[in-house]
Amino acid sequence: MTTPVFQVRGVSKEYSGTPPVRAVDSVELEIGDGEFVVLLGPSGCGKSTLLELLAGLQQPSGGEVLFDGEVLSHPDRRLGVVFQDASLFPWRTVQRNVELGLELRGVPAVERRSRAREQLAAVGLAGFERSYPHQLSGGMRQRVGIARVLASEPEVLLMDEPFGAVDHLTRIRLQEELLALWEQHRRTVVFVTHDVGEAVFLADRIILLSPRPGRIFREFVIDEPRPRTRGDLSLLEREAEVYRALHELDRRAGIDEEVVA
Ligand code: ADP
Numbered sequence: 621m622t623t624p625v626f627q628v629r630g631v632s633k634e635y636s637g638t639p640p641v642r643a644v645d646s647v648e649l650e651i652g653d654g655e656f657v658v659l660l661g662p663s664g665c666g667k668s669t670l671l672e673l674l675a676g677l678q679q680p681s682g683g684e685v686l687f688d689g690e691v692l693s694h695p696d697r698r699l700g701v702v703f704q705d706a707s708l709f710p711w712r713t714v715q716r717n718v719e720l721g722l723e724l725r726g727v728p729a730v731e732r733r734s735r736a737r738e739q740l741a742a743v744g745l746a747g748f749e750r751s752y753p754h755q756l757s758g759g760m761r762q763r764v765g766i767a768r769v770l771a772s773e774p775e776v777l778l779m780d781e782p783f784g785a786v787d788h789l790t791r792i793r794l795q796e797e798l799l800a801l802w803e804q805h806r807r808t809v810v811f812v813t814h815d816v817g818e819a820v821f822l823a824d825r826i827i828l829l830s831p832r833p834g835r836i837f838r839e840f841v842i843d844e845p846r847p848r849t850r851g852d853l854s855l856l857e858r859e860a861e862v863y864r865a866l867h868e869l870d871r872r873a874g875i876d877e878e879v880v881a
Contacts, residue, residue, distance in 0.1 A: 623689045625776060625808045626651040626674055630683035632833075633669050643669040645833035647683070654806040658823035660813060660862070662869075666834020667812040668780055674810055675701045675778050687776075697725075700774030704784045706765025708753040714740065714764050715749035721772045739767040742801060759790035763797075770801075776808045783818070792850070795821060803846070816866070820858045821848060828862065830869050838865050 628649040635641045644666040651657050659667045672678040673685050676695040685692045687699070695701075708717045718736035727735075740746060743763040753761055762782060769777065782798075783791040795818060802809055813819055819826050823842045830837035840862060844854050 622653060624650040624652050625655075625688060626810075627686040627689075628670075628673070628683070629686070631670075631673060631680045631685060632682040633666070633673060633678060634681040642833035644673065644680075645835050647834075647836055649827065649836065651808060651810065654808055656802060656809045656811070656822060656824045658811045658813060658819040658826045659829060660816065660819045660826050661829035661834070661837075662831055662866075663814060665829040665831035667814075667829060669834065670829070671701075671778055671780050671810060671812050675699055677701070697772065698775040700769035700772060700777050702766055702769050702777065702779040702782045704781045706761045706768075708761055708764055710753050712752075713749065714745065714751050714753070714756070717753065717764055718768045718771050721768060725772075735771050736767070739771045740764075742770065743767045744797065757790070758786045759794060762786060762794065766798075774807070776810070779809065779811045781812055781814075784813075791818070798822070799847070816859050816862050820855055820862060821850060826862065828865055828869075831873070837869055840865075 626649070628647050631644060631647045632642065633644040635643055647670065659670055661667055669678060673680055674687075674692075676685075676687070676692045676699065679693070687696060709720070712720070715733070715736050718739060719732045722732040722735060737746075737749065740749060743766055745760065745763055745767065748756065748760070753764070756764070762785075766782070783794045786794065799822065811822060820842055823840075826840040826842060827836055828838045828840070829835065840858070842858055844852070844858065848855060
C-alpha cells in the first residue's frame with residue numbers, strides 16, 4: 621500500500637487564553653494521494669485550524685501530522701495554500717502577482733513569466749496579464765490567487781473557503797473550474813467549507829467536524845460518478861444525508877447546553 625499523503629495521528633490543538641480554547645481534539649485522519657477531501661462543519665469547529673496544521677502553519681499541542689511519511693514541522697513548498705482572500709498586491713499586475721512566489725525563490729525571469737502565463741491561461745485569465753487587481757471582479761481575483769499557488773507546482777492544494785467571498789453564480793463556476801483542474805492533474809486537495817452543497821459537489825470524502833472541541837463527528841464517502849451534474853437526485857440525496865447529520869449535531873449540542881445550564 622502506498623503511504624498516505626497525510627497521516628493525522630491523535631492531533632489536538634489548544635490556543636492559550638483564559639480559558640484556553642481547544643480548537644481541535646483527538647483527530648485521526650488519513651488522506652490518500654489524489655483524494656479530494658472536504659472539511660465541513662459549522663463556524664468555529666476547527667476547520668481552519670486543522671487546515672493550518674496540515675499546511676505546517678500551526679504545530680499541534682498533542683499528536684502529530686505526517687506529510688509524505690514525515691513529521692510536518694514547518695510549511696513545505698510542496699503544499700500550496702489558498703485562503704478566502706487572494707491577498708494580491710494592488711501595485712503589481714496580475715502577471716507579476718502570479719510570479720511572486722517564483723520570484724522569491726529566485727526562479728529566472730523567463731521561466732517565471734512562462735509559468736505565470738500558463739497558469740493564468742489554466743484559470744481562464746489569458747489576456748489579463750497586464751491588468752491590475754482593482755480592475756478585476758472578486759471571482760477573477762480569486763482565480764489569480766489560485767494561479768499564483770499553482771505556478772509553484774505544489775503537490776497538494778490546501779484551500780480555506782476559497783470561494784467564500786464571491787457571489788453564488790461565480791462560486792458555482794469556480795467550483796467547476798477547480799474540478800476541471802483537479803481532473804487534469806489529480807493533485808491532492810483539502811478544501812474547507814461550511815456549505816453542504818459545495819462539499820457534496822466537490823468531495824470524494826467529507827469530514828464533518830463538531831464544534832467545541834473540534835472533533836471528527838462523521839465521514840461521508842461521496843462516490844457519485846464524475847463529472848457530476850448539479851441538482852442530480854443522487855447528489856441531493858447525499859446532501860440530505862449530510863444535513864441530517866448536521867441536525868443531529870445541533871440536537872446534541874442543545875442537549876449539552878441544557879446539561880451545562
Ligand atoms: P472554523 O474554521 O471551523 O471556523 P477555527 O479553526 O477558525 O474554526 O476556530 C476554532 C476555534 O478556535 C474557535 O473557537 C476560534 O475562536 C478559536 N481560534 C482560532 N484561532 C485562534 C487563535 N489564533 N487564538 C485563539 N483562538 C483561536
